[in-house]
Amino acid sequence: MKKNKESEKIELLLPAGDFEKLKYAFAFGADAVYAGIPLFSLRTREIGFTSENIGEAIEYTHKIGKKIYLVMNIYAHNMKINAFLKELEKIVSMKPDGLIMTDPGLINIALKKYPNIDIHLSTQANTTNWTSVEFWKELGIKRIILTRELSLKEITEMHKQVPDIELEAFVHGAICIAYSGRCLISNYLNHRDANQGTCTNSCRWLYQLGYEKGSLLEVEKEQKIYSKENYTPPPDGFYVKEQKRINDKFPIMEDEYGTYLMNSKDLCSIELIPDLIEAGVMSLKIEGRTKSAYYVGMVARSYRRAIDDFYDGKDFDKENLRDLMRLSSRTYTTGFYTRNPRQFGENFDDGYSQSGKYRVAGIVRDFNSQTGLAEIEVKNRINVNDEIEIITPQKKEIVKINKILNKNGIKVESAHGGAENVFIPIENNPGEYAFLRSKIK
Numbered sequence: 001m002k003k004n005k006e007s008e009k010i011e012l013l014l015p016a017g018d019f020e021k022l023k024y025a026f027a028f029g030a031d032a033v034y035a036g037i038p039l040f041s042l043r044t045r046e047i048g049f050t051s052e053n054i055g056e057a058i059e060y061t062h063k064i065g066k067k068i069y070l071v072m073n074i075y076a077h078n079m080k081i082n083a084f085l086k087e088l089e090k091i092v093s094m095k096p097d098g099l100i101m102t103d104p105g106l107i108n109i110a111l112k113k114y115p116n117i118d119i120h121l122s123t124q125a126n127t128t129n130w131t132s133v134e135f136w137k138e139l140g141i142k143r144i145i146l147t148r149e150l151s152l153k154e155i156t157e158m159h160k161q162v163p164d165i166e167l168e169a170f171v172h173g174a175i176c177i178a179y180s181g182r183c184l185i186s187n188y189l190n191h192r193d194a195n196q197g198t199c200t201n202s203c204r205w206l207y208q209l210g211y212e213k214g215s216l217l218e219v220e221k222e223q224k225i226y227s228k229e230n231y232t233p234p235p236d237g238f239y240v241k242e243q244k245r246i247n248d249k250f251p252i253m254e255d256e257y258g259t260y261l262m263n264s265k266d267l268c269s270i271e272l273i274p275d276l277i278e279a280g281v282m283s284l285k286i287e288g289r290t291k292s293a294y295y296v297g298m299v300a301r302s303y304r305r306a307i308d309d310f311y312d313g314k315d316f317d318k319e320n321l322r323d324l325m326r327l328s329s330r331t332y333t334t335g336f337y338t339r340n341p342r343q344f345g346e347n348f349d350d351g352y353s354q355s356g357k358y359r360v361a362g363i364v365r366d367f368n369s370q371t372g373l374a375e376i377e378v379k380n381r382i383n384v385n386d387e388i389e390i391i392t393p394q395k396k397e398i399v400k401i402n403k404i405l406n407k408n409g410i411k412v413e414s415a416h417g418g419a420e421n422v423f424i425p426i427e428n429n430p431g432e433y434a435f436l437r438s439k440i441k
C-alpha cells in the first residue's frame with residue numbers, strides 16, 4: 001500500500017547556490033534546500049550566500065513552511081578550528097533545520113555545544129556500511145547522507161540494521177570519479193583541494209596519453225601536426241592495463257582532441273524513486289549548487305512530479321525523464337544503485353555539458369495583465385515567429401512569439417542572451433516563476 005499523506009512523502013532536497021536559486025527550487029517543488037556557508041563548505045568559491053544574508057534565506061524558507069540545511073562539510077586543518085567555532089555559534093543562532101558536516105572532531109564539538117541542532121553527516125564522510133551508521137547514530141547524528149557508491153541492496157540492509165536514523169541519497173547530478181569527493185586530483189594539478197571546497201573539476205579536463213614508445217604520441221609525432229584535419233585515430237584496442245592484472249583491459253577512447261579519461265557521466269535515478277523509498281531512504285538529494293536557476297527549477301519539477309505520481313499510484317511518466325534529458329548533462333547513468341557501472345559510467349567523449357536539442361531561452365521576470373506583456377530576461381537568442389515553450393511549476397505550453405518589444409516599446413526582430421530585458425505578448429499570466437525553453441535549430 002502506497003503512502004499518500006503529504007507529510008509522509010519522501011523529501012525532495014535541492015541545492016540553493018544563491019537566493020534566486022533557492023526561490024526557484026521551492027517554486028518548482030523542493031521540500032528542502034541545502035546552502036553553503038563561505039569558508040566552511042565544499043564549493044566555497046561559487047556560493048552566493050554570506051554568513052550575513054544566509055539568515056534572510058532561513059527566514060524566507062521557514063515562512064513558506066519549508067526546510068533549509070546549511071553545509072559546513074570541510075575537513076578542517078588546525079588553523080581553521082577557532083574560526084569554525086565562531087561561525088558555528090552565529091549559524092546555530094539563526095536556527096537552520098540542520099547542519100551538513102563531515103569532520104568527526106568538529107561534529108563532536110558541535111554536538112556537545114549545541115545538543116539540539118540536527119547534524120546530517122555529509123556524503124564526504126563515506127558511510128558505506130550499517131556499523132558505521134550505528135556508530136554515527138550513537139554519537140547523535142540525525143541523518144546520514146549516503147555515499148554514492150552504494151547499491152540499493154546495501155542501503156536496504158543499512159536501514160534494516162539501523163532503522164531509527166534518517167537516510168538521504170543522491171539521485172541526480174555530477175558524480176566524482178573519486179570516492180564521493182575524496183580526491184586529490186585537483187590539489188595535485190593546481191593546488192586547489194577538493195576537501196577544502198576548492199575543487200577545479202580536474203577530472204573533467206582533457207588528457208592525452210603518455211610518451212612511451214608505441215604510445216599515441218609516437219603516432220602523433222609521425223603525423224607532425226596535431227589537428228582535427230589530419231588526425232588519424234590510434235589503432236583499435238588502446239587500453240590501460242595494470243601489470244599484475246594483465247587480463248583486465250580498461251579501454252581508452254581517444255579522438256582528435258584527446259581523451260576524457262576520468263570524466264564521469266551524471267547521475268539520474270528518477271526511475272528508481274520507488275526502489276529508493278522501498279530501501280528506506282527518506283530524502284532524495286539533487287547535486288548542483290553551481291548550476292543555474294533554470295537547471296534547479298527543471299530538475300525539481302521532474303522529480304516533484306515523479307514523486308507525487310508514485311504516491312498517487314500512477315505509472316512513471318517518461319516526460320519527466322525527457323525533460324531531464326533536455327538539460328545540459330554529461331549524459332546519464334543510474335550510478336551504483338542497480339549495478340557497478342564500470343566504464344558505462346564514464347563519458348570518454350567530452351568533458352563539457354551537452355545541452356542537446358533544447359535550451360533555456362529566457363526567464364519571465366514580470367507580467368503586466370493590462371498590456372498582456374511579459375518581461376523576459378533573455379538567456380539565449382529568441383526571434384519573432386519562434387515557437388517557444390512556457391514552463392511553469394504546473395504546466396507547459398507552446399506559444400509562438402508574435403512580437404518582441406525593447407524597453408522603449410520599439411519592435412525588434414530578435415533579442416540576444418545577456419542583452420536588456422525585452423517584452424513579449426503572452427495570453428495567460430504565467431505567474432512569478434516561469435521559464436522559456438526553445439529548440440536549438
Ligand code: SF4
Pocket residue numbers: 175176177178181182183184185186194199200201202203204
Ligand atoms: S577533481 Fe573530479 S573527482 Fe576529484 S573531487 Fe573534483 S569533481 Fe570530484
